[in-house]
Amino acid sequence: MTNTEIRPFRVEVPQAKLDDLADRLRRALWPAELPGVGDAYGVPGDRVRSLAQYWLEEFDWRAFEAKLNAHPQFVTEIDGEDIHFLHVRSSRPDATPLILTHGWPGTVVEYLDVIAPLTEPAADQPAFHVVIPSLPGFGFSGPTRSTGWNRYRTARAWVELMHRLGYERYGAVGNDGGSMISPEIGRLDTERVIGVHVTQIFSFPSGDPAEFADLSEADMAALGHLQWFMDNKFSFNQVHSQQPQTLAYALTDSPIGLLGWNAQLFGESLDPEFVIANVAIHWLTGTAGSAIRFYYEDAHTTDHPTEPTTTPTGLAMFAGDFQSIRRFADRDHKNIVSWNSYDTSTGKGGANDAAGHYAAHEAPEVLVADIRQFYAQLI
Numbered sequence: 001m002t003n004t005e006i007r008p009f010r011v012e013v014p015q016a017k018l019d020d021l022a023d024r025l026r027r028a029l030w031p032a033e034l035p036g037v038g039d040a041y042g043v044p045g046d047r048v049r050s051l052a053q054y055w056l057e058e059f060d061w062r063a064f065e066a067k068l069n070a071h072p073q074f075v076t077e078i079d080g081e082d083i084h085f086l087h088v089r090s091s092r093p094d095a096t097p098l099i100l101t102h103g104w105p106g107t108v109v110e111y112l113d114v115i116a117p118l119t120e121p122a123a124d125q126p127a128f129h130v131v132i133p134s135l136p137g138f139g140f141s142g143p144t145r146s147t148g149w150n151r152y153r154t155a156r157a158w159v160e161l162m163h164r165l166g167y168e169r170y171g172a173v174g175n176d177g178g179s180m181i182s183p184e185i186g187r188l189d190t191e192r193v194i195g196v197h198v199t200q201i202f203s204f205p206s207g208d209p210a211e212f213a214d215l216s217e218a219d220m221a222a223l224g225h226l227q228w229f230m231d232n233k234f235s236f237n238q239v240h241s242q243q244p245q246t247l248a249y250a251l252t253d254s255p256i257g258l259l260g261w262n263a264q265l266f267g268e269s270l271d272p273e274f275v276i277a278n279v280a281i282h283w284l285t286g287t288a289g290s291a292i293r294f295y296y297e298d299a300h301t302t303d304h305p306t307e308p309t310t311t312p313t314g315l316a317m318f319a320g321d322f323q324s325i326r327r328f329a330d331r332d333h334k335n336i337v338s339w340n341s342y343d344t345s346t347g348k349g350g351a352n353d354a355a356g357h358y359a360a361h362e363a364p365e366v367l368v369a370d371i372r373q374f375y376a377q378l379i
Helices: 015-026 045-057 061-069 108-119 151-164 177-188 217-232 235-242 244-253 255-263 272-284 293-300 326-332 364-376
Strands: 006-009 073-078 081-088 096-101 128-133 170-174 193-198 313-318 336-342
Touching (some): 015 272, 045 272, 061 108, 073 151, 081 151, 096 108, 096 151, 096 364, 108 128, 108 364, 128 151, 151 293, 170 177, 177 193, 235 244, 235 293, 244 255, 326 336
Parallel strands (some): 096 128, 170 193, 313 336
Antiparallel strands (some): 006 073, 081 128
């Protein structure tokens, strides 16, 4: 019999784990590094050393733990796995439920800054109940115990979660991996999902030369940046998709190894508190290895729906992040009703900064405004 109980949850990391972490950080062994190469060989040592010093000397896990525990949290078993989630209800009776999904190397930390403005807005703004789950194998959901947790199985679990919470109509919001999962929620639960809002639409050329005819200069530049990313920064995806367990030993045994690996996708302009909070969750929950399995499961799934989605879809795209291309997006999603692009970059990071990728943290007011305007036309 399936256990559908929803159990209250609090984050309570044993002090022994924190002491062990501090000891490992103090005793870190550092690799040799070539002079004057910048990040050509990977994440530079000065960046990792700076973040490690912050982690050891300035980051206050107990204060961050209290920040998490200020929100109602729960755990429930779905399809054989424990699923952790924040569930913050608005005081407004007209609030619309939203399920917000993070990606890797993020965690539920991605969305902490948008909880208050979404749940308790001004009287003339739409309000939302928010459900923020930890992906299977991530953070407080704990390591997965079974194979196959790709975007499609996760979407099925999220549909079950929203039904279990009693929500008859709801929206799905996503970033990074969440931008792949959320459209599948709409595909699965078309009668209940009123709209899907994402920060990336991962639609790529099919290989048909006709698709490139008359592409705008901006779209060609987006393709060029994508090709650069594939050629220079895509090694993490290859390793995760092919041999996640091989990498898991290093990530699970060394906080410096984990920090270096995850820092490659945390841009230089992000504040260290945000970076370390995400990395610390992976470390303290022992999910650094299980989290990267998501890529393997997605790469090896045989479940590939080919028909376009039809749920109303909205995009809030940020300069510096993955640039979606409307022509390809319209091919895969037949009901895009909102398409907005923002430049909130500060110029603090380098050329590889990917500013705006964590928009819910970097530009929460902008993202929340876009979510509001998108769902206002649907509710």
